[in-house]
Amino acid sequence: MAHSGVVSETTSQPARGRLTQRLQQWLPKLALAPTAAMALVGIYGFMFWTGVLSFTGSTFLPSYEFVGFDQYVRLFGNARWLTACTNLAIFGFLFIFCCLAIGCFLAILLDQRIRNEGVIRTIYLYPLALSMIVTGTVWQWILNPSLGLEKLMHDWGWTSFQFDWLTNPNMVIYTIVIAAVWQASGFVMALFLAGLRGIDPAIINAARVDGASLPRIYLRIVLPSMRPVFFSSVMVLAHIAIKSFDLVMAMTSGGPGYASDLPAMFMYSFTFTRGQMGLGAASSIMMLAMLLAILVPYLYSELRGQRNG
Amino acid sequence: MAQLQLKGIRKTYGNAVQETLKGIDINIESGEFLILVGPSGCGKSTLMNSIAGLETVTEGSILIDGRDVTHAEPKDRDIAMVFQSYALYPTMTVRENIAFGLKIRRMPKEEIDAEVARVAKLLQIEPLLDRKPSQLSGGQQQRVAMGRALARRPKLYLFDEPLSNLDAKLRVEMRTEIKRLHQRLGTTIVYVTHDQIEAMTLADRIAVIKDGELLQLGSPKEIYERPSCRYVASFIGSPAMSFIPLKVERDGGNLRASLRSADDDQMYVPLPEKLAAYEGKEIHLGIRPEHITQPLAHKAGQEATSSGKFRIEVTEPTGPDVMALIRINDTEVHCRLDPDHTVDPGEPAELMIDLSRAIYFEAGKEARIDV
Amino acid sequence: MASHAEKKLTPSRILIYATLLLACVAYLIPVFIMIITSFKTTGDIRSGNLMSFPEVWSVDAWIKAWSSACTGVQCNGVSGFFWNSIKMAVPAVLISTALGAINGYVLAKWRFRGSDIFFSLLLFGCFLPFQVILLPMAATLGKMGLANTTTGLVIVHVVYGVAFTTLFFRNFYVGVPDALIKAARLDGAGFVTIFVRILLPMSVPIIMVCIIWQFTQIWNDFLFGVVFASGDSQPITVGLNNLVNTSTGVKEYNVDMAAAMIAALPTLVVYVLAGKYFIRGLTSGAVKG
Ligand SMILES: Nc1ncnc2c1ncn2[C@@H]1O[C@H](COP(=O)(O)OP(=O)(O)O)[C@@H](O)[C@H]1O
């Protein structure tokens, strides 16, 4: 890292005292110090600490009697953890896929010189301002097996309609997908729309003069140049999926049974309600590992891309 | 190669109150190099986009080789266009960029390869074919943009400020190259620029546009020597033409006017007889810098030349010439002097004014007085 | 982009508008249901359906949600939680924004050996799955005597919010020409003067982005609230969750929806009033992160 800021570190100023000059040089570093301390302790120190705990037999209180990889072995022998991971795979895949498909589709439509575009965009995005707990509460009500959607359809004349996903252990995870997609797809739309707006209109004109049809322009020219947007969307959505906790908590509390558990939910209940701190720590370290598994390749390709200009 | 006719083109953007194009009529001959010049925002790009079919016109019609294409899609007009921002497809290599239009027209693969090779050779971009646009310099991108246009051998080429984003030296080089290409290929070209040197050097004919109106259409020589109005006169030529207010007087049989220097020296210049109608009135004399010089032996004694002493206010050596600022009738006037004859700012110098190419305007009016 | 000349209503454009409108309805319906349900009476809920309007518009559910609904053993509504959230969000937003501004200023304009590495390390905080710091944080807050206090929550939100605020400000200040700082230095301005007199006055937009982003994040947070607070310091999200998932008595969806509205209103109002700043924060946080 070169010190390439605006400031050359040797400013030769007369008299006025070396002290002030010293202070001026130290001020920037001093200003960063509180944050540096917070980040060092709060992010890296605590991460390390959790790592240590995951190798101990801690239960209700931290204990430092080390048990090696026992907690990890227990974790992967735990049916509930495995369900949580399977659920995360299903949820993560469907959530990311649906958000991308819907977001990208709506962005392309919105980019066709739409009247009242601002209003429509505002509507697509407002769910993001809501808490996941609110979202979960609402969808829990809408999907309520007796009084919700089912009753509505019956009232509207579709009497054979049945919708019990919320209480069906095999289907409950999909209800969470629905609510999450409702909340986050507008966000992908905003990212794609910003990306589309970043394209030089002359490029589209050039393609039209070249004779390309509108679908072809989108497939061959516009979407390929959306690659960075696509990857950063996947990144953010995957991040949301891994951290998802509030939504499950509010909609199903992980139920029925633990059919809609996600790792974040598992971690919470084992650590804070069941007093299995060691196991909880191990599960949180696994969540970190999942995140790194997608973050590291992403950053790697980003950095390499930057270097290649 | 084709003929292009623009008939009464009018255009108002959907969300705009002002009309952007106010009835443009131009006939462009086959093989002609037509340049559109005008200030920024006058509607040049709008006109180009209308020709290409990227914008619909509100009124009027566009004919290519006699065929009405006013409502045809861009792809059906057989036009190629080069954009100011180059507009290269960022995710495709240079080769794919050039081939894209050919592929859409379902040209066989071997022919596409041959065409790409031909264009690459013509523009000397062969080593760049497998690069992405982001890996090219501005000048190289510009070449590729031209290559993409040349590949299809369309009927008509549109260039919308193709050189504006290049630095000065490259711009001059590419200008020459475009001229050479046109001479070699003999294609019909409509070319937009706001650079008047580009306009003068490249054009067969120049169309000067202002506020969506065609002010004058003519050869560079005509535009330079016989500008139709004050705006055209001042837009073309650098430094710009000077406009000197003067009063038409009759002295015996001849019309004349007095020019007063900053030191209150008076001199009289003869005026053409066609200005007789303005006797006693004030008119404006338009004169280009190269017609006020140090006394030239070969022009001395000619009917339209006269000499007088003027104080030099500022000098600006450009190398081949020295541009100088003098004051006549309380107006700043540019003149072009020979660098070998030293003149000193603040000192008076003997200058010769040649009115044979001068033009005249009614005071406060745009149109030129025909003399 | 998309500069298709035609703006006439061709069939394909009608189809586009129809699709967009349909999507609007899909996004709006849940909140529509939330609102009409919150004004229904219990009987209304049983007799009507999701989309039916209330027989009589009643604010009973709202009053109950605010002041007397049961959130676990207590039955005081969500009002206490609401005020807790305000007491937590306001200081946390202000402190994290102020810290972010200073950090961003240093990282953009006073870079030194190691400052870029520091920035990268800090950025990781934007991606951190918070589960991985819950246990040590709980233990530390306990040691400091801040467990289950609003102060504790404020600290947690500042520590993990500062990564975002720093990112916002740094990216904003990077766009300010260096020449401006150089000119100010030649005029004799120092570190503090340049920041206070030159950069801060031009930072209004990014301060808005930051405040709105942080407010939304902190107000909507549930994880920290449920883990680090108890009883009389819990934020509204925890209150709402307790109210909805409390198993005593009959389920009253109208009260649930009223409570959800109460929890959602502050961020919704902010979104409606200053949505463009919210969206700007959203996209810049995601793309640059
Ligand atoms: N899509 C558009 N909608 C409304 N007005 C436009 C649009 N494009 C250009 N204009 C207006 O039309 C005028 C001419 O623009 P343009 O043709 O781009 O000028 P030039 O290329 O000569 O600089 C300008 O005043 C501009 O603001």
Ligand SMILES: [Mg+2]
């Ligand atoms: Mg233009």
